[in-house]
Amino acid sequence: MRRVSSPRIPHADPSAQRAECAEPADRPRRRNRTVQRERLLEMLRSTDTHPTAADLFEGLRGEFPRLSLGTVYRNLEVLVCEGTVEQVPSQSGVMRYDGNPQPHHHFVCDACGDIRDLDIQLPSALTTRLQRRYKLRADRVRVDFFGLCETCSDRDS
Amino acid sequence: MRRVSSPRIPHADPSAQRAECAEPADRPRRRNRTVQRERLLEMLRSTDTHPTAADLFEGLRGEFPRLSLGTVYRNLEVLVCEGTVEQVPSQSGVMRYDGNPQPHHHFVCDACGDIRDLDIQLPSALTTRLQRRYKLRADRVRVDFFGLCETCSDRDS
DNA sequence: AGCTAAATCGAGAATGATTCCTGATTTAGG
DNA sequence: CCTAAATCAGGAATCATTCTCGATTTAGCT
Numbered sequence: 001m002r003r004v005s006s007p008r009i010p011h012a013d014p015s016a017q018r019a020e021c022a023e024p025a026d027r028p029r030r031r032n033r034t035v036q037r038e039r040l041l042e043m044l045r046s047t048d049t050h051p052t053a054a055d056l057f058e059g060l061r062g063e064f065p066r067l068s069l070g071t072v073y074r075n076l077e078v079l080v081c082e083g084t085v086e087q088v089p090s091q092s093g094v095m096r097y098d099g100n101p102q103p104h105h106h107f108v109c110d111a112c113g114d115i116r117d118l119d120i121q122l123p124s125a126l127t128t129r130l131q132r133r134y135k136l137r138a139d140r141v142r143v144d145f146f147g148l149c150e151t152c153s154d155r156d157s
Numbered sequence: 158m159r160r161v162s163s164p165r166i167p168h169a170d171p172s173a174q175r176a177e178c179a180e181p182a183d184r185p186r187r188r189n190r191t192v193q194r195e196r197l198l199e200m201l202r203s204t205d206t207h208p209t210a211a212d213l214f215e216g217l218r219g220e221f222p223r224l225s226l227g228t229v230y231r232n233l234e235v236l237v238c239e240g241t242v243e244q245v246p247s248q249s250g251v252m253r254y255d256g257n258p259q260p261h262h263h264f265v266c267d268a269c270g271d272i273r274d275l276d277i278q279l280p281s282a283l284t285t286r287l288q289r290r291y292k293l294r295a296d297r298v299r300v301d302f303f304g305l306c307e308t309c310s311d312r313d314s
Numbered sequence: 315a316g317c318t319a320a321a322t323c324g325a326g327a328a329t330g331a332t333t334c335c336t337g338a339t340t341t342a343g344g
Numbered sequence: 345c346c347t348a349a350a351t352c353a354g355g356a357a358t359c360a361t362t363c364t365c366g367a368t369t370t371a372g373c374t
Contacts, residue, residue: 029350033342054331134264136306139303143279145284150292187370252361
C-alpha cells in the first residue's frame with residue numbers, strides 16, 4: 001500500500017539548536033520520523049508536570065509494550081538538541097523535561113517537589129542592566145520561585 | 158593541655174534549615190566540629206566557581222590524603238541542611254554547591270558551563286504579583302541567565 | 315585527665331539515573 | 345524493491361550519589 005506523502009513537520013526552529021548538539025553544516029544529519037518520538041513529544045506537550053524520563057517511559061509502555069528506557073532518553077536528547085524540548089534540572093538531581101515552547105518560568109514546591117508553570121514577565125531592564133554591568137549577553141532567562149504550593153501550604157498549617 | 162573553650166560558631170541561622178532535614182524539636186541532634194567539614198566550607202566560601210562534590214574532593218586530597226568522597230557528600234549534606242550552603246542543580250545534571258551566603262543570581266555559559274555570580278536585584282513587585290495571581294507564597298527566587306560568557310563569546314566570533 | 319555515648323570517618327558496596335553497545339528492524343529516498 | 349542511514353530493544357557499562365560498617369574522634373561529663 002502506498003503511503004500518501006505527508007509534509008515534513010519540523011519540530012522546531014533549528015536555529016534554536018544547542019551548542020553541544022552541533023552537526024556538520026556541510027552534511028546535516030538526516031532524521032527519520034518515528035512514532036515513538038512523535039508520541040513522546042505529544043505526551044510532553046499535553047502536560048505541565050515536567051515529567052522525568054522514567055515518567056514518560058511509564059506513560060508510553062501501554063502503547064509500546066516493547067519500549068526501552070534507552071529509547072526515551074535517546075529521543076529526549078534529539079528533541080532537546082532541536083530546541084523543541086527543554087531540560088529542567090531539578091533540586092533532587094533527577095532531570096525533568098519541559099515541552100512548553102513558550103518562554104516561561106517555574107514555581108517549585110519545597111515539600112512535594114512539583115514544578116508549576118508561571119507566566120510572569122521579567123522586566124527587560126534586567127537583561128539590559130546585565131549587559132551594561134557585566135558585559136554578558138544573555139539570550140535566555142530562567143526564574144524559579146521556591147516555596148510551598150497551595151496544597152502543601154494548607155496541609156502544614 | 159587544657160583547651161580554651163571556644164564559643165560554638167554556628168554555621169548559619171538554623172531557621173534557614175530545609176524542610177527535608179528536619180530533626181526532632183525536643184532533642185536536637187548534637188553536632189561535632191570536624192576539620193574536614195570546616196575546611197570544606199572554607200573552600201566553598203573562597204571560590205565562586207560553584208564546584209561539584211568531585212571538585213571539592215580533589216581540592217582537599219592534598220590536605221587530607223585519606224579523605225573519602227563519601228565524607229565530602231556527607232558534609233555537604235550537613236551544610237545544606239543548616240542552610241549554610243546551597244545546592245545548585247546544573248544543566249548537565251551534576252549537582253553544584255554554592256557557599257555564597259548572600260542571596261544572588263547566576264549567569265550560566267552555554268559553551269563552557271561555568272556559573273558566575275551576579276548581584277542583580279529582582280523587583281519585589283514580581284513576588285507580590287506571584288502571590289496575587291497564583292496564591293503562591295515564594296520565599297526564595299533563583300534567576301539564571303544563559304548565554305555566552307565573555308571568554309567564549311570572544312573565541313566564537 | 316579519663317569515660318562514655320554519639321558523631322564522624324574512610325573504605326567500599328549498593329543504588330539509581332543516564333549513556334553506550336550491539337545486532338535486528340525500520341525509514342527515506344532513489 | 346534496494347540500499348544506506350537512522351532508529352530500535354535489550355542489556356551492559358558508567359557515573360554521581362547514597363548507604364553500610366567497623367574504626368576513630370569529639371563533646372560533655374566527673
